[in-house]
Amino acid sequence: MNEPARAAPLSVTAAATRNWPMRTSLAILGLITILCLIGPLLSGHPYDQVYRDYVLVPPSLFAHPFPVEIEDAKAAIARRMHVRIEGARVEGDALHVTLGAGKRIDPRALRAFARSDLFAPAKIAAAGDDGRRLTIDVPLKRMIFLFGTDANGRDLFTRVLIAGRISLAVGLLASFIALTIGVAYGAAAGYAGGQLDSLMMRAVEIIYALPFIFFVIVLVMVFGRHFVLIFLAIGAVEWLDMARIVRGQTLSIKQRDFVAAAEALGATTPAILWRHVIPNAAGPIVAYLTMLVPRVILLESFVSFLGLGVQEPLTSWGVLVADGARNIQGSIHLLIFPALFLGATLGALQGLGDGWRRAGIQ
Amino acid sequence: MLRYFLSRAAMAVPTLFIIIALAFFLMRLAPGGPFDSQRALDPDIANNLRRIYKLDRPLLEQFFLYLQSLAHGDFGPSLHWRDFSVNELFATALPISAALGTKAMLVAILVGTGLGWVGAISKGGIGPRLVDGAALFGIVLPVFVVAPLLQLGLGLALHALPVGGWNDGAWPNQVLPVITLALPQIAIVARLMQASLTDALLMPHIRTLRAFGMPRSHITLHVLRAAFPPVVSYLGLAAANVLTGSVVVETIFGIPGMGRYFVDGALGRDYTLVMGTVVVVAAAVLAFNLIVDLLLAWLDPRVRYESRP
Numbered sequence: 168m169n170e171p172a173r174a175a176p177l178s179v180t181a182a183a184t185r186n187w188p189m190r191t192s193l194a195i196l197g198l199i200t201i202l203c204l205i206g207p208l209l210s211g212h213p214y215d216q217v218y219r220d221y222v223l224v225p226p227s228l229f230a231h232p233f234p235v236e237i238e239d240a241k242a243a244i245a246r247r248m249h250v251r252i253e254g255a256r257v258e259g260d261a262l263h264v265t266l267g268a269g270k271r272i273d274p275r276a277l278r279a280f281a282r283s284d285l286f287a288p289a290k291i292a293a294a295g296d297d298g299r300r301l302t303i304d305v306p307l308k309r310m311i312f313l314f315g316t317d318a319n320g321r322d323l324f325t326r327v328l329i330a331g332r333i334s335l336a337v338g339l340l341a342s343f344i345a346l347t348i349g350v351a352y353g354a355a356a357g358y359a360g361g362q363l364d365s366l367m368m369r370a371v372e373i374i375y376a377l378p379f380i381f382f383v384i385v386l387v388m389v390f391g392r393h394f395v396l397i398f399l400a401i402g403a404v405e406w407l408d409m410a411r412i413v414r415g416q417t418l419s420i421k422q423r424d425f426v427a428a429a430e431a432l433g434a435t436t437p438a439i440l441w442r443h444v445i446p447n448a449a450g451p452i453v454a455y456l457t458m459l460v461p462r463v464i465l466l467e468s469f470v471s472f473l474g475l476g477v478q479e480p481l482t483s484w485g486v487l488v489a490d491g492a493r494n495i496q497g498s499i500h501l502l503i504f505p506a507l508f509l510g511a512t513l514g515a516l517q518g519l520g521d522g523w524r525r526a527g528i529q
Numbered sequence: 530m531l532r533y534f535l536s537r538a539a540m541a542v543p544t545l546f547i548i549i550a551l552a553f554f555l556m557r558l559a560p561g562g563p564f565d566s567q568r569a570l571d572p573d574i575a576n577n578l579r580r581i582y583k584l585d586r587p588l589l590e591q592f593f594l595y596l597q598s599l600a601h602g603d604f605g606p607s608l609h610w611r612d613f614s615v616n617e618l619f620a621t622a623l624p625i626s627a628a629l630g631t632k633a634m635l636v637a638i639l640v641g642t643g644l645g646w647v648g649a650i651s652k653g654g655i656g657p658r659l660v661d662g663a664a665l666f667g668i669v670l671p672v673f674v675v676a677p678l679l680q681l682g683l684g685l686a687l688h689a690l691p692v693g694g695w696n697d698g699a700w701p702n703q704v705l706p707v708i709t710l711a712l713p714q715i716a717i718v719a720r721l722m723q724a725s726l727t728d729a730l731l732m733p734h735i736r737t738l739r740a741f742g743m744p745r746s747h748i749t750l751h752v753l754r755a756a757f758p759p760v761v762s763y764l765g766l767a768a769a770n771v772l773t774g775s776v777v778v779e780t781i782f783g784i785p786g787m788g789r790y791f792v793d794g795a796l797g798r799d800y801t802l803v804m805g806t807v808v809v810v811a812a813a814v815l816a817f818n819l820i821v822d823l824l825l826a827w828l829d830p831r832v833r834y835e836s837r838p
Contacts, residue, residue: 373547380773384795385552388559465671472673472777473792485673492677492781496685502677510669517668 189522195515199508203331211310212322214329215480218310219320220284223498226315226323232285232307237262240285248276253300262286262305271298280305284320315500317490326482327504333483334509337398338464344402345459349409350452354440356410357417368414371407379404383466387475397476401466405459412455416448423447457520461513468509484509530826537822541815545808549599552807553592556800563608563798582608584800595804604805609797615805618790623809625695626779626786630771632703633710637767641715642760645722649730660723667716672774676709676781693783706782710774714767721760729756754828761824768817772810 207214220240221231232240237257241264245252250272254265266272274291280303281288287306294301314323356367374382386400420426421444429439445452468485470476477483484505491502564570564578579585583594598605604615648660670678683705684692696702729735729752738748779788787806794802 373544373551379769380776380791382555384792385555385559388561388795461668468671469673469773469777473780475792475796488674488677492673495677495681499681502674502681506670506674506678509671510674513671514665514669517665 186522186526188518189526192515192518192522195511196519199331199512199515200335203328203335206328207325207332210313210322210325210328212312212325214325214482215321217320218284218316218322221310221312221316222320223318223494223501224312224316224320225498226313226500226504228311228313230309230311232310236285237307240283244279244283247279248272250276257307260307260309262307263292264303264305266301266303267296268299272301274301277301277303284308284310314504315498317501318494318498321480323487323501323504327484327487327508330482330484330487330505331508331512333477333481334464334467334485335512337401337467337483338460341398341401341405341463341467342456342460344399345405345409345463346452346456347406348402349406350413350445350448352406353410353413353415354417354444354448357414358421358436358440358444360418360421364414368411371410374404375407380469383470384473384475387470397467397470398463401463401470405463405466409452409455409459412451413445413448416451417444420444420447454520454524457516457523461516461520464509464516465513484512530823533826534819534823537819541819545811545815548811549596549804549808550592552804552811553595554588556795556798556803557588559798561798563800565798582606595801599808604808605801607799607802609794609799609802615801618802619787619805619809622785622787622790625698625784626775626788628698629703629706629710629778629784629786630768630775632707633714633771633775634764634767636707636711637714637718637771638760638764640711641718642722644715644719645726645760648719648723649726657723660719664716664720667713670712672709672713673777673781675712676705676778679705679709680781693781695784706778706784709778709782710771713774714771717763717767718760721763722756725756725759726752729753758825758829761821761828765814765818765821769814772813 220236224231234257241252241255241262245266248266250266250268252264253267256263277289277291280286285308287308289303289305292302292304312322312324314327317323317326352367352371356364359367382404383400386403387397417440426439426443429443434442464484467476467483468488471483471485472489474489477486479486487505488502488509491499491505494501562584563582564575570578576585583591586594595605602616604619607613607615607618610618644660644663648656650656680692683689690701690704692705694702732755735748735752735755738751775786776788776791778784779786780792787809790802791806791810793799794806
């Protein structure tokens with residue numbers, strides 16, 4: 168009888184305690200996941216909120232508006248109100264301005280301040296000179312754009328994290344779909360054997376030769392560009408390797424005594440596959456899965472990069488990188504931050520998979 | 530060897546046929562048509578257009594018509610680029626993509642093999658780390674991140690190379706796209722090469738050659754021959770990857786290759802153009818796999834003997 172197949176350990180924690188690249192990878196992945204889950208709630212900006220006064224702001228740790236921005240915005244508003252600025256100073260979180268004009272200033276015109284993204288509604292502190300001079304207090308709206316803003320004036324920090332949610336979700340769901348199809352197909356082919364097996368594997372080979380990007384494009388067209396359907400399309404092209412691996416495992420597992428015993432006891436074929444074959448193939452399946460998830464995330468970014476993936480205002484890392492690639496001259500932060508998150512995730516997943524396989528070999 | 534080649538080639542033909550059929554019918558499944566635009570066409574005009582392009586015939590008849598013209602080497606007229614046949618479009622685009630892809634593959638094989646060699650012969654030390662680093666680099670930086678970064682660094686900051694465009698294939702215009710395409714493949718080839726070289730160096734026949742005091746160059750040849758099969762079998766996949774990567778690279782660098790026809794054709798429901806790209810790409814991948822099979826059989830006689838009935 169065959170030696171029992173040496174399977175990769177199924178406990179991540181057990182493997183991780185012995186292996187520093189794996190520990191680091193897990194830590195990075197955990198950090199990114201947590202950031203993506205709770206970050207958008209803490210950033211203070213909705214992911215689709217457009218700040219027209221903060222377009223392509225560079226990343227900064229300090230709260231906007233900066234003195235220069237206040238200066239510009241104040242001057243622009245005064246021009247729009249047809250008034251002069253006779254004195255202005257910033258005190259804490261408020262701006263005190265004295266406005267003067269040739270005729271009476273209509274207090275309703277002060278709404279211009281509230282319309283700006285920099286200021287809260289203005290309050291009149293004092294009026295003089297028959298209403299031709301107004302002293303007003305304008306509270307400042309303090310906002311932090313940690314990663315800066317994009318070309319539409321949306322907070323990049325929030326958008327990168329929201330994109331991370333989408334990318335990670337697509338990665339997991341598409342992998343799950345590929346896993347389901349691949350395992351079912353591979354186990355069925357391997358267990359059936361003979362003519363059916365070679366026919367099914369021939370089909371896999373044919374699909375291999377099909378340029379997969381075309382496949383994804385057509386599937387996206389058929390399904391529409393909804394994000395829920397993108398992982399269907401990706402899952403539908405990424406199951407081939409999984410099917411091969413599971414078939415190979417099934418071929419050897421079905422020769423084992425316990426399968427013969429189950430057959431003798433009258434277990435049905437699906438039951439044998441589910442209870443005996445698939446659990447024994449779990450090691451290689453999980454090992455391959457750690458390679459599949461980064462591949463799927465990459466594929467999703469790739470499809471999104473071409474403009475076929477998630478649609479605005481929702482976003483994914485691929486969309487953001489594509490945006491950044493279009494704006495490299497001048498606003499490099501648009502490329503750097505999403506690329507950093509995407510790269511860190513891919514690298515961490517890879518490290519996790521490597522560590523896992525190495526732990527399986529030892 | 531000839532027999533082996535023929536049996537492999539015979540398998541490629543039905544595969545190509547099935548791919549064509551699959552692509553043809555999948556494409557028609559997608560909603561929308563080639564003549565959809567913002568403003569709906571006059572129904573008579575739309576019907577006329579459909580009749581001229583024979584899109585009003587039953588689907589099966591269209592399929593056979595397409596196969597017929599394909600057998601004559603005719604990809605048909607483009608539905609979107611009026612006055613152009615797909616053949617004419619490909620005549621300019623295909624050489625560009627082929628040149629890029631071939632160069633990228635060559636760079637990947639040469640640099641990857643070199644890196645893998647360094648990694649395999651230096652135990653401990655910097656060699657394996659170099660390979661690990663390159664591999665991680667290739668994984669962490671996908672094509673569409675590398676490309677803009679290279680544009681920024683070498684193009685915009687240093688003004689060393691043009692940021693985009695083709696310029697009739699002038700070499701400065703080719704450097705960045707080729708590097709971008711080759712980088713991820715270098716990473717994988719280096720890793721594979723390192724692993725298989727490490728194995729090959731420990732093989733009994735190499736030890737025997739060493740014991741006989743053969744010259745170094747002689748041993749090197751034998752080591753390479755023993756180490757190449759895994760790398761060669763990866764090349765089929767690498768070719769497919771380079772093809773997909775070139776879609777992005779051509780978009781980013783503004784290169785008038787096949788890549789844009791792929792995406793634009795599919796989005797515009799340009800059936801003939803998309804079918805043309807699928808046929809060309811699938812044929813290229815199949816041909817490349819055939820070459821890979823032959824190379825494997827040449828490198829390792831066991832492969833060709835095993836396949837004998």
